Amino acid sequence: xxxxxxxxxxxxxxxxxxxxxxxxxxxxxxxxxxxxxxxxxxxxxxxxxxxxxxxxxxxxxxxxxxxxxxxxxxxxxxxxxxxxxxxxxxxxxxxxxxxxxxxxxxxxxxxxxxxxxxxxxxxxxxxxxxxxxxxx
Amino acid sequence: xxxxxxxxxxxxxxxxxxxxxxxxxxxxxxxxxxxxxxxxxxxxxxxxxxxxxxxxxxxxxxxxxxxxxxxxxxxxxxxxxxxxxxxxxxxxxxxxxxxxxxxxxxxxxxxxxxxxxxxxxxxxxxxxxxxxxxxx
Amino acid sequence: xxxxxxxxxxxxxxxxxxxxxxxxxxxxxxxxxxxxxxxxxxxxxxxxxxxxxxxxxxxxxxxxxxxxxxxxxxxxxxxxxxxxxxxxxxxxxxxxxxxxxxxxxxxxxxxxxxxxxxxxxxxxxxxxxxxxxxxx
Amino acid sequence: xxxxxxxxxxxxxxxxxxxxxxxxxxxxxxxxxxxxxxxxxxxxxxxxxxxxxxxxxxxxxxxxxxxxxxxxxxxxxxxxxxxxxxxxxxxxxxxxxxxxxxxxxxxxxxxxxxxxxxxxxxxxxxxxxxxxxxxx
Numbered sequence: 001x002x003x004x005x006x007x008x009x010x011x012x013x014x015x016x017x018x019x020x021x022x023x024x025x026x027x028x029x030x031x032x033x034x035x036x037x038x039x040x041x042x043x044x045x046x047x048x049x050x051x052x053x054x055x056x057x058x059x060x061x062x063x064x065x066x067x068x069x070x071x072x073x074x075x076x077x078x079x080x081x082x083x084x085x086x087x088x089x090x091x092x093x094x095x096x097x098x099x100x101x102x103x104x105x106x107x108x109x110x111x112x113x114x115x116x117x118x119x120x121x122x123x124x125x126x127x128x129x130x131x132x133x134x135x136x
Numbered sequence: 137x138x139x140x141x142x143x144x145x146x147x148x149x150x151x152x153x154x155x156x157x158x159x160x161x162x163x164x165x166x167x168x169x170x171x172x173x174x175x176x177x178x179x180x181x182x183x184x185x186x187x188x189x190x191x192x193x194x195x196x197x198x199x200x201x202x203x204x205x206x207x208x209x210x211x212x213x214x215x216x217x218x219x220x221x222x223x224x225x226x227x228x229x230x231x232x233x234x235x236x237x238x239x240x241x242x243x244x245x246x247x248x249x250x251x252x253x254x255x256x257x258x259x260x261x262x263x264x265x266x267x268x269x270x271x272x
Numbered sequence: 273x274x275x276x277x278x279x280x281x282x283x284x285x286x287x288x289x290x291x292x293x294x295x296x297x298x299x300x301x302x303x304x305x306x307x308x309x310x311x312x313x314x315x316x317x318x319x320x321x322x323x324x325x326x327x328x329x330x331x332x333x334x335x336x337x338x339x340x341x342x343x344x345x346x347x348x349x350x351x352x353x354x355x356x357x358x359x360x361x362x363x364x365x366x367x368x369x370x371x372x373x374x375x376x377x378x379x380x381x382x383x384x385x386x387x388x389x390x391x392x393x394x395x396x397x398x399x400x401x402x403x404x405x406x407x408x
Numbered sequence: 409x410x411x412x413x414x415x416x417x418x419x420x421x422x423x424x425x426x427x428x429x430x431x432x433x434x435x436x437x438x439x440x441x442x443x444x445x446x447x448x449x450x451x452x453x454x455x456x457x458x459x460x461x462x463x464x465x466x467x468x469x470x471x472x473x474x475x476x477x478x479x480x481x482x483x484x485x486x487x488x489x490x491x492x493x494x495x496x497x498x499x500x501x502x503x504x505x506x507x508x509x510x511x512x513x514x515x516x517x518x519x520x521x522x523x524x525x526x527x528x529x530x531x532x533x534x535x536x537x538x539x540x541x542x543x544x
Contacts, residue, residue, distance in 0.1 A: 013289045025162065152425050207319065319426075330432070
């Protein structure tokens, strides 16, 4: 299995809620920051996909398991693997960890969308780059 | 099947992203506002659960299907049904609609947590109230 | 002095932080929801300004005084007045209230911006509508 | 003048809005992340202030000037200086920069609050540490 991309982050006040823990929707922000950085490392930036290719990778499905809450000032890591790339979509698994243990696990399916809102095929170069990221 | 609880809301700038659509994590905020209002209508408030019962209902799992994006100024509705209540958890389905059609569907499992972070059983009165909300 | 526009809202988990109070940036979200609804009532929608006029009203300055924190489940009101309209900008005051008392006060200056990012003059029809909202 | 604390960050989808720029409230999140890291570097963590000293530093006032918008994928820096420390409050200036130029400037006043919601004096050790951060 390929090595996962690892993205470190810190929990700030903005992420937490009155229950004293990270608000459940905010783990999806963490997951997306990690996906963005994984793609940036192989030369893919969302802003350029929009401006030059007129496309965006949008989320079609996600399934989230919350095992243990993160709290203010925790240092977390998001471990991201792309598991499958198709003609117009890709799938991945993201493990958010604290002290080396999974606290939240996200399974996600992204689809390529034209800026008009219509589904689109992944441009060939983008698909080739993503294919290289898929775990083997 | 019981009638769903319906919660109307509007899409503001804060909800959208540079792709021109509602950011994927923000539908989970909509879902939680709707759950809060459904519970408030039967006399349950999160702040009182915390202060008086020392518990919170926290999300253990959610699965989200994104069918169609919402955009700035859209008027949406969240249709919420509780589908199952157990000794320490409950499950529900939430359909976020625009112009009467499902755009995002959320299946969710909540668990009762003591403010210490440990799992807890649903207090009897709370469970009885939730049972009445379950679709029949 | 003209009557302020009043926008009611509820504090949800998403708005609060681990300090048990509404996170300081989120009052600016409340303020913007209120401005959006005030404008919608006189026929102005942000999405149409963008799509039809290629402009947006963007914030140039804001000054915020935090007198008292709001908490989970609080019912708040945002009282909004436009105080001045110029050729390319407008100013307003927004009082966020709980139990009838100001808890947060926002003074704000908005400027008209073309979607290219350049400053723009307020379209005549928009300016006339805004003028009617100014307190006299 | 003392050297400012510099905190680098990246703009993600979560930060932007349908206008294609960073949503105005989100710069306050950036400002707070920067303050948290500046304090963490001198041994002060918000979570420990809450748990051990039963206090939090809360925002009493802020004034924000928005000169130029940031966009998706921009690399920003927050330059933070504490300008004044009193018995129960402190003041600071935060310059958010893109390509070396100020895009948003935040002036802020924080006050020490007991977790009961009442104002409190800064604990002596905390105040001494903050004093050392003040520009000379």
